[in-house]
Amino acid sequence: MRGAANGAAFLAGLLTGGATAALALGRETARMRAACLATAAETERSRRREDELMARMRALDAAKTDFMATVSHELRTPLTSISGYVELLRDAEPDELSDAQRRMLEVIARNARRLRELIEDILTLSRIESGGFRSEPGEVDLAQVVERAITEIGPVAAKASVGLHAEVRGPLPLRGDGVQLDRVLANLLGNAVKFTPAAGTVTVRAAHDAGEAVLVVADTGMGIPESEQKALFVRFFRATNAIRRAVPGTGLGLAICRKIVDNHGGTIAVASAENMGTTVTVRLPAS
Ligand SMILES: Nc1ncnc2c1ncn2[C@@H]1O[C@H](COP(=O)(O)OP(=O)(O)OP(=O)(O)O)[C@@H](O)[C@H]1O
Ligand SMILES: [Mg+2]
Structure with a gap:
């Protein structure tokens, strides 16, 4: 119980x-x-x-x-x-x-x-x-684009006592916008000449390489401080050494170049060392 x-x-x-x-x-x-x-x-x-x-x-x-x-x-x-x-x-x-x-x-x-x-x-x-x-693609010969730019910048380089050399193996056909590519060359060559002191040299090379048209603009000028190089393609960017030496410019050229090269499906790269020189390499798909 x-x-x-x-x-x-x-x-x-x-x-x-x-x-x-x-x-x-x-x-x-x-x-x-x-x-x-x-x-x-x-x-x-x-x-x-x-x-x-x-x-x-x-x-x-x-x-x-x-x-x-x-x-x-x-x-x-x-x-x-x-x-x-x-x-x-x-x-x-x-x-x-x-x-x-x-x-x-x-x-x-x-x-x-x-x-x-x-x-x-x-x-x-x-x-x-x-x-x-946007770019308006047509048949462009990069060798001619380089030639036009060199003719334009020649007198400026001569006045600044900067040697200007071209090593171009043409023709270098590609599909692109001739006016916009003229602009890229004008800015890159313009930069190379204006940031290179008297007695320096600027060398332009253009050739085909593995299905690409490769353009190289190299100078022996003032270069760009390493810590500032990542900002190169930012609009209105100007390196401190360029400002210090009062080299004229607005900082728009490279931003525009990058956009044009992007529009062409290419790449643009800068290698530089202060007081040694700068080399810009542009690669564009060849036709
Ligand atoms: N070849 C070079 N050598 C040394 N510094 C360079 C070179 N190219 C570009 N730079 C540096 O990068 C900055 C940006 O270049 P960018 O072409 O955009 O402008 P800019 O030449 O100063 O002015 P803009 O092209 O608008 O007239 C320059 O002000 C300079 O400090
Ligand atoms: Mg410029």
């Missing part, structure tokens, strides 16, 4: 204990579910905040690109007028202007040209950023 009573008490205890445990488990599950819901809500809120921030940044970037394009465009008109009048004055009769006045005119003309190049670079950059900068 007592055994049966004990058994019943044991069973009752077990049931009460089980019910308490089940209740505790239920509460814990509910707490965890609430915590999960709160976490999901927080994740959703931060995702929405991130989306909003991204949208605001994109709008800001688009507005900045738009602003750059508008200002550059508006600057062109007065600049064209300045350049036009400078040309008229340069054409004046020999006795109409003194030597000093002619020298001043040259300074105005040089700076107007620099300003025009800067405006063109900013316009190109804003076209790149708005996605409107």
Whole structure:
């Protein structure tokens, strides 16, 4: 009899204990579910905040690109007028202007040209950023592109007493945008000449190699400090040694070159050592 009573008490205890445990488990599950819901809500809120921030940044970037394009465009008109009048004055009769006045005119003309190049670079950059900068592929001979660039830069190199050598094995056909490739060559050769002091040399090599057209522009100039080389293709970047020596420039050329080379499915790499020289290598798929 007592055994049966004990058994019943044991069973009752077990049931009460089980019910308490089940209740505790239920509460814990509910707490965890609430915590999960709160976490999901927080994740959703931060995702929405991130989306909003991204949208605001994109709008800001688009507005900045738009602003750059508008200002550059508006600057062109007065600049064209300045350049036009400078040309008229340069054409004046020999006795109409003194030597000093002619020298001043040259300074105005040089700076107007620099300003025009800067405006063109900013316009190109804003076209790149708005996605409107595409290459128009055609048949291009890289050897001719190099030849044109050398003809252009020749007098500048001679004036700076920088030796200019070309080792080109043409023709080097490839599918590309001739105007844009002219621009790459002009900037790379322009950089090589302007960052190389008198008595230095600039060498341009172009050849086919394993299905690629390879262009190398090497100089014996001031080089770029190693710690700054990773920023080379960032727009408006200028190395500290170039700034210190007051070599003119805006820091847009290489950013534009990189974009053009990307558009052609190629690569651009720079190897440089300060006070030793710089070598830029461009590889483009050959046709
Ligand atoms: N061949 C080089 N030798 C030494 N430094 C160079 C050379 N090429 C580029 N650099 C460094 O990289 C910077 C960026 O070059 P980039 O061509 O973009 O600008 P820039 O020549 O200064 O101005 P821009 O090309 O817009 O007229 C230069 O200011 C210079 O500090
Ligand atoms: Mg440049």
